[in-house]
Amino acid sequence: KNEVEQSPQNLTAQEGEFITINCSYSVGISALHWLQQHPGGGIVSLFMLSSGKKKHGRLIATINIQEKHSSLHITASHPRDSAVYICAVYRGNEKLTFGTGTRLTIIP
Amino acid sequence: DAGITQSPRHKVTETGTPVTLRCHQTENHRYMYWYRQDPGHGLRLIHYSYGVKDTDKGEVSDGYSVSRSKTEDFLLTLESATSSQTSVYFCAIRGQNTGELFFGEGSRLTVL
Numbered sequence: 001k002n003e004v005e006q007s008p009q010n011l012t013a014q015e016g017e018f019i020t021i022n023c024s025y026s027v028g029i030s031a032l033h034w035l036q037q038h039p040g041g042g043i044v045s046l047f048m049l050s051s052g053k054k055k056h057g058r059l060i061a062t063i064n065i066q067e068k069h070s071s072l073h074i075t076a077s078h079p080r081d082s083a084v085y086i087c088a089v090y091r092g093n094e095k096l097t098f099g100t101g102t103r104l105t106i107i108p
Numbered sequence: 109d110a111g112i113t114q115s116p117r118h119k120v121t122e123t124g125t126p127v128t129l130r131c132h133q134t135e136n137h138r139y140m141y142w143y144r145q146d147p148g149h150g151l152r153l154i155h156y157s158y159g160v161k162d163t164d165k166g167e168v169s170d171g172y173s174v175s176r177s178k179t180e181d182f183l184l185t186l187e188s189a190t191s192s193q194t195s196v197y198f199c200a201i202r203g204q205n206t207g208e209l210f211f212g213e214g215s216r217l218t219v220l
Contacts, residue, residue, distance in 0.1 A: 002150075004150065031207060035209070035211075041196065041213065041214045041216075042211070042213055042214070043198060043200075043211040043214075044211070045208050045210065045211075048206070048207055048208055048209070086150070086151070088150075088151070088209075090207070094139070094141075094156055094158070094164070095153060095166070095167075096141075096151075096153065096209075097150070098150030098151040098152075099150050100148065100149065100150045101150070
């Protein structure tokens, strides 16, 4: 079993829909990252969080340390949000463990 | 942008040849990482560095070596490339104060 599991693996939605991507992990962590990878490959950091909730524009990330679970929400989704979203957990030993990603497609 | 660049961006080589990928940063960050990304796998750590001449192995280090003679440059070397090393390689740096990650654009390596 992977230490970091993301769901769903693939998600297709209509423009304007509210999107939720989930990340569950099985190890103790000091921080969790959400990353975005667009077609063509570049990886961008969206959030780093260790507790609670963070918001940036239409993106919201939450984490529940007790339940070992994090969610990434996108409000008013847009085709430019189409990308692979990757969850990664940092265990404080320079070893980030990455999920395999959620491929999001937003249809106009 | 964090000022991190990789070179070359694309390379095709033959089995058994040596290959070196370069990661260059302009941020003076201490921590630098090399990952590989393959279908069906998350990003996997090859090697990382926590300072000049200070490096350590990641989970998939076999067949790879690294060097860091200057803060700004972290080199990944495949001494004798194999087809299993066909992959996309990403360099990353970690912000010392924030812990935020910054990634290079990736280097696509094909070993024939």
